[in-house]
Amino acid sequence: MTKKETASYRLFDHTADLGVEVTAPTLEEVFAGAGRALCRVLTPSPLKEEEERRIAVSGLDRTDLLINYLRELLGLYNVGGFTAAGIEILGLYEHSLEAVLRGETFDPARHEAGTEVKAVTYHKAEVSKTARGWRARFILDI
Amino acid sequence: MESRQELKKIDDYRWEIPKRGGMRVPGLIYADARLLGEMKGDESPKQVENVAHLPGIVGRSLAMPDVHWGYGFPIGGVAAFDLEEGIISPGGVGYDINCGCRVLTTRLRFEEIKARLPDLVAALFEAIPSGVGSKGELKLSLKEERKVLEEGARWAVRHGYGTEGDLETTEDGGCMEGADPDRVSDRALERGREQLGTLGSGNHFLEIEVVEEIFDEQAAALFGLFLGQVTVFLHSGSRGLGYQICDDYLAMMVKEIPRLGFPLPDRQLACAYLSSPAGKDYLAAMACAANYAWANRQMLTHWTRETFAKALGLSPVKIAMNLLYDVCHNIAKIERFPVEGGEITLCVHRKGATRALPPGHPLVPARYRPVGQPVLIPGDMGTGSYILTGTEVAYRETFGSACHGAGRLMSRAQATKASKGRAIHREMAERGVIVMASGKGTLREEIPEAYKRVDHVVEVVHRAGLARKVARLRTVGCIKG
Numbered sequence: 001m002t003k004k005e006t007a008s009y010r011l012f013d014h015t016a017d018l019g020v021e022v023t024a025p026t027l028e029e030v031f032a033g034a035g036r037a038l039c040r041v042l043t044p045s046p047l048k049e050e051e052e053r054r055i056a057v058s059g060l061d062r063t064d065l066l067i068n069y070l071r072e073l074l075g076l077y078n079v080g081g082f083t084a085a086g087i088e089i090l091g092l093y094e095h096s097l098e099a100v101l102r103g104e105t106f107d108p109a110r111h112e113a114g115t116e117v118k119a120v121t122y123h124k125a126e127v128s129k130t131a132r133g134w135r136a137r138f139i140l141d142i
Numbered sequence: 143m144e145s146r147q148e149l150k151k152i153d154d155y156r157w158e159i160p161k162r163g164g165m166r167v168p169g170l171i172y173a174d175a176r177l178l179g180e181m182k183g184d185e186s187p188k189q190v191e192n193v194a195h196l197p198g199i200v201g202r203s204l205a206m207p208d209v210h211w212g213y214g215f216p217i218g219g220v221a222a223f224d225l226e227e228g229i230i231s232p233g234g235v236g237y238d239i240n241c242g243c244r245v246l247t248t249r250l251r252f253e254e255i256k257a258r259l260p261d262l263v264a265a266l267f268e269a270i271p272s273g274v275g276s277k278g279e280l281k282l283s284l285k286e287e288r289k290v291l292e293e294g295a296r297w298a299v300r301h302g303y304g305t306e307g308d309l310e311t312t313e314d315g316g317c318m319e320g321a322d323p324d325r326v327s328d329r330a331l332e333r334g335r336e337q338l339g340t341l342g343s344g345n346h347f348l349e350i351e352v353v354e355e356i357f358d359e360q361a362a363a364l365f366g367l368f369l370g371q372v373t374v375f376l377h378s379g380s381r382g383l384g385y386q387i388c389d390d391y392l393a394m395m396v397k398e399i400p401r402l403g404f405p406l407p408d409r410q411l412a413c414a415y416l417s418s419p420a421g422k423d424y425l426a427a428m429a430c431a432a433n434y435a436w437a438n439r440q441m442l443t444h445w446t447r448e449t450f451a452k453a454l455g456l457s458p459v460k461i462a463m464n465l466l467y468d469v470c471h472n473i474a475k476i477e478r479f480p481v482e483g484g485e486i487t488l489c490v491h492r493k494g495a496t497r498a499l500p501p502g503h504p505l506v507p508a509r510y511r512p513v514g515q516p517v518l519i520p521g522d523m524g525t526g527s528y529i530l531t532g533t534e535v536a537y538r539e540t541f542g543s544a545c546h547g548a549g550r551l552m553s554r555a556q557a558t559k560a561s562k563g564r565a566i567h568r569e570m571a572e573r574g575v576i577v578m579a580s581g582k583g584t585l586r587e588e589i590p591e592a593y594k595r596v597d598h599v600v601e602v603v604h605r606a607g608l609a610r611k612v613a614r615l616r617t618v619g620c621i622k623g
Contacts, residue, residue: 011555013556017553018555060396060397060399060400071393078329114274116342122396142344142554
């Protein structure tokens with residue numbers, strides 16, 4: 001089973017698009033939460049954890065890493081329809097991460113199509129330390 | 143806002159951002175006082191300034207009157223770069239490469255079809271695949287998809303989706319040179335295979351519009367427009383293939399930022415020198431997406447023609463649905479423009495901006511040359527659209543560019559909130575517009591007040607001299623994704 005969810009996220013406004021802000025006590029949880037938030041935007045339907053995918057992503061820094069990781073999730077959805085319900089960050093470093101995604105393939109008969117996301121952008125993207133833990137912000141082009 | 147205080151008024155419709163800091167050229171915003179006011183809280187002037195930092199930029203970093211906050215480059219931004227010293231930026235084109243518009247004219251008067259409008263809209267909704275992740279009727283083989291990417295609308299016409307005449311009135315003849323499918327990722331190709339011949343979602347649409355007002359009789363006659371005429375206005379792009387190409391190259395260019403040799407104010411501005419392998423590769427991949435979008439709009443056109451004939455029980459000859467013009471509004475083009483007395487070849491980025499070439503320009507279809515290139519400006523679903531022509535002023539000042547739409551005023555979330563508890567279908571019906579949408583939330587997000595008034599934006603474009611009004615169209619039927 002995927003670890004208990006401790007991250008919380010909220011959606012915020014951006015003129016043409018959709019912003020996401022995730023907060024959690026640890027950086028790993030922020031990354032896991034950001035991934036789940038993106039998947040919820042793609043489909044709001046409940047998902048089973050019946051398939052497993054392992055991903056490895058790299059980046060110039062934490063923010064670039066976050067964007068590249070979300071890009072990977074979006075890519076898996078756009079080609080093949082895989083969406084994650086549970087995300088476990090196996091290892092998270094300054095320039096790379098590894099994660100296990102558990103979810104299923106989007107099926108229009110059972111799942112509701114959410115918002116079409118064109119891309120995860122760098123616009124105002126940030127990963128920062130807060131008094132209580134970590135926060136990530138990013139904007140989806142929809 | 144900091145950059146607002148720096149705006150220097152040139153005339154009622156031109157506001158300069160003087161060169162400061164690392165800006166290589168000044169910025170220029172085309173707007174009146176009201177549109178400037180609507181930019182409050184928006185960082186688009188700052189984005190115009192950021193674009194002015196990029197190497198090889200020529201003239202000014204420009205913003206059209208419908209400018210709003212984008213990613214890296216503002217939406218409504220125009221910037222031209224020198225081929226030797228300049229850059230090309232995927233973010234300066236946008237994710238939806240060759241998102242664009244086309245207008246189809248008919249011989250029908252609205253009065254003739256008014257009674258059957260609900261059936262016609264329903265039939266179009268049925269015939270045109272739309273909505274989130276919609277898939278087309280044909281799943282292309284990889285080999286065939288590569289041909290689409292190389293040939294664009296020509297591929298579609300070759301396969302029976304339209305006529306040679308359609309290509310004459312499509313920007314670039316519906317095919318951009320230099321497209322190389324080997325520069326496109328497997329992921330992009332895979333996304334493209336299923337989506338050819340689909341409208342998409344969000345603000346993409348197909349509308350039935352009626353010519354309500356004519357401002358320029360000569361141009362209207364050349365464009366085949368008359369009062370009370372039924373037309374079709376189509377807005378769509380390169381679908382997932384284009385988004386993926388943009389994002390693939392953006393990711394690749396972000397990695398190279400440290401090696402560019404100059405500081406970038408925003409990662410979303412990631413770019414490559416036009417003369418570099420990365421720049422050339424992006425241009426070749428971008429051309430593939432441009433061609434895909436043209437093939438896509440051409441196929442949607444074909445199904446629209448078929449559906450009109452079937453739903454109205456009229457022969458295609460009687461309907462005579464001709465392509466008035468097709469323009470891209472998210473693109474980078476290699477074009478020649480006058481700069482400081484001479485004429486030079488430049489890479490013009492138009493992100494949410496429409497090409498607007500003047501009368502006599504060789505790239506304007508021969509029959510329209512006396513009046514200039516048609517410029518197609520859609521408004522919100524409850525209002526309608528405008529057809530204009532390009533001008534000498536645009537040729538000299540904006541690298542032959544004008545605005546591309548009304549521009550968003552409210553975020554999608556704000557619009558959804560503002561429409562809470564309202565029956566948008568009924569409100570639209572009361573305004574005389576029949577709407578059908580695939581997505582549950584689309585109509586709420588697309589309510590008319592979510593956009594700037596297209597009449598006002600177009601008036602500013604007209605008065606600034608960037609394009610001249612020819613006709614105003616009123617929406618009567620609308621299909622959204």
